[in-house]
Amino acid sequence: MAAGDDLKLIGAWPSPFVTRVKLAPSFKGLSFENVEEDISNKSELLLSSNPVHKKVPVLLHHGKPICESVVIVQYIDAWADPGTGPSLLSSDPHERAVARFWAAYIDDKLVASWMQSFRGKTEEEKSEGTKQMFAAVETLEGALRECSKGEGYFGGESVGLVDVSLGSLLSWLKATEMMSGAKIFDPVKTPLLAAWVERFGELDGAKTALPDVDRVVEFAKMRQAQAAAAAAASEN
Amino acid sequence: MAEPVKLIGTFGSPFVHRAEVALRLKGVPYELILEDLTNKSELLLRHNPIHKSVPVLLHGDRPAICESLLIVEYIDEAFDGPPLLPIDPYDRAMARFWAQFIEQKCAKPFWMALWLNDGDKREVFVKEAKENMALLESRLHGKRFFAGDTVGYLDFAACGLALVLGVLAEVTGLSLVGEDEFPLLRRWADDYTSEETVKACLPPREQLVAHFSGKKDRIKLAVNAMACQM
Numbered sequence: 340m341a342a343g344d345d346l347k348l349i350g351a352w353p354s355p356f357v358t359r360v361k362l363a364p365s366f367k368g369l370s371f372e373n374v375e376e377d378i379s380n381k382s383e384l385l386l387s388s389n390p391v392h393k394k395v396p397v398l399l400h401h402g403k404p405i406c407e408s409v410v411i412v413q414y415i416d417a418w419a420d421p422g423t424g425p426s427l428l429s430s431d432p433h434e435r436a437v438a439r440f441w442a443a444y445i446d447d448k449l450v451a452s453w454m455q456s457f458r459g460k461t462e463e464e465k466s467e468g469t470k471q472m473f474a475a476v477e478t479l480e481g482a483l484r485e486c487s488k489g490e491g492y493f494g495g496e497s498v499g500l501v502d503v504s505l506g507s508l509l510s511w512l513k514a515t516e517m518m519s520g521a522k523i524f525d526p527v528k529t530p531l532l533a534a535w536v537e538r539f540g541e542l543d544g545a546k547t548a549l550p551d552v553d554r555v556v557e558f559a560k561m562r563q564a565q566a567a568a569a570a571a572a573s574e575n
Numbered sequence: 576m577a578e579p580v581k582l583i584g585t586f587g588s589p590f591v592h593r594a595e596v597a598l599r600l601k602g603v604p605y606e607l608i609l610e611d612l613t614n615k616s617e618l619l620l621r622h623n624p625i626h627k628s629v630p631v632l633l634h635g636d637r638p639a640i641c642e643s644l645l646i647v648e649y650i651d652e653a654f655d656g657p658p659l660l661p662i663d664p665y666d667r668a669m670a671r672f673w674a675q676f677i678e679q680k681c682a683k684p685f686w687m688a689l690w691l692n693d694g695d696k697r698e699v700f701v702k703e704a705k706e707n708m709a710l711l712e713s714r715l716h717g718k719r720f721f722a723g724d725t726v727g728y729l730d731f732a733a734c735g736l737a738l739v740l741g742v743l744a745e746v747t748g749l750s751l752v753g754e755d756e757f758p759l760l761r762r763w764a765d766d767y768t769s770e771e772t773v774k775a776c777l778p779p780r781e782q783l784v785a786h787f788s789g790k791k792d793r794i795k796l797a798v799n800a801m802a803c804q805m
Contacts, residue, residue, distance in 0.1 A: 391676060391710060403665060410671045417664040432652035436640045443642060444625065478625065 346371035347399040356408040357396040359507030363415045365544035367424035442504040449475040480529040514555040578635030580605040589735035590643040591630040595776040601656035674732035680707040690798040715759040737764040742783045
């Protein structure tokens with residue numbers, strides 16, 4: 340662990356985007372100070388560090404803020420000493436472009452549809468979200484086949500940007516599986532991804548950064564109850 | 576011998592423009608293949624099956640690269656020539672952050688505000704667009720371009736504002752980026768479109784006006800349909 344990196348992460352444990360940022364230094368052997376934010380009562384530090392979006396995660400490096408999870412992960416990878424751990428991005432420009440494409444796809448298609456399946460205002464919206472989420476997962480199976488080149492990760496032999504982007508969602512996706520009873524990473528339909536989920540989850544970096552699934556389930560149920568109560572209250 | 580570079584694009588698209596200007600700044604010769612997006616070619620659908628959109632960059636035999644800002648980053652990394660993104664990792668992170676902001680917080684509400692029929696809904700987007708453009712305006716203090724003295728990645732990210740600002744204001748009758756409210760953005764738009772390399776790949780203004788006037792009804796239909804689902 341490199342001392343004096345002066346890395347501070349303003350985050351909130353339930354956020355998969357915060358988890359994403361935690362994974363990067365975890366895999367690169369970098370230490371950082373974790374500042375847990377109460378999202379319902381945002382701190383002055385968060386608001387001044389991210390005045391544009393007022394959201395977590397924010398990485399402070401020697402006090403300078405960097406926001407947006409994929410931007411932060413790339414920053415950590417670019418800045419960190421090569422001796423700290425393998426790069427999350429290949430040195431080949433084409434492989435880098437492909438990795439960035441899939442990282443963006445994960446957020447634009449998988450996360451967006453998964454959120455809709457949870458937070459959709461009608462049952463129809465939610466089920467459309469679920470349908471699109473499964474379609475995105477199938478597409479990612481193809482992406483894994485293409486990017487891994489027979490190795491275990493999207494990054495090839497070692498974890499890369501796409502592994503971190505998708506891996507950050509694992510606790511939430513597993514929680515969703517537990518709550519809905521449906522398998523998102525079906526070993527029959529998406530065998531490569533199902534194996535990847537097991538493999539990724541066993542990594543020390545993942546075990547350190549990913550929140551406990553049961554805790555996420557409890558949190559999700561609480562949020563659903565709050566949303567239901569708010570909806571009922573607004574109808575009166 | 577250099578591998579051939581092909582860019583699949585469409586007329587008048589700021590997204591395609593980003594890739595073109597990046598290639599030109601690096602001095603990379605390319606073939607531009609123009610698509611009719613109402614009748615997408617097999618070439619486009621084969622190379623971008625996921626999003627089915629332009630631009631798409633084909634470099635030699637390599638699989639296609641899609642998404643305009645990713646294409647710009649690729650061009651920056653794959654070819655020699657002046658850097659398009661900042662060298663310093665922190666400055667690069669800032670450029671990527673603001674590019675994302677422009678896409679999600681400026682371009683989107685701007686586009687919705689221009690074409691919505693419903694006055695109330697339009698006002699909501701106008702307010703959001705203007706608030707966010709004020710933040711963008713503040714990034715130009717003391718600078719000619721977002722990237723500094725010469726154009727770069729963040730200017731390309733914002734190019735939609737420059738390219739279609741005046742054009743779309745004329746076509747829709749709506750001016751969202753007034754000279755009084757956003758003097759720096761207006762000045763930047765003029766400087767950007769006059770820049771030598773940018774100008775060389777920009778269609779004449781009259782052609783852009785004619786193009787968007789012709790598409791007006793189709794765009795309005797699509798945007799208003801989208802707004803109903805929101």
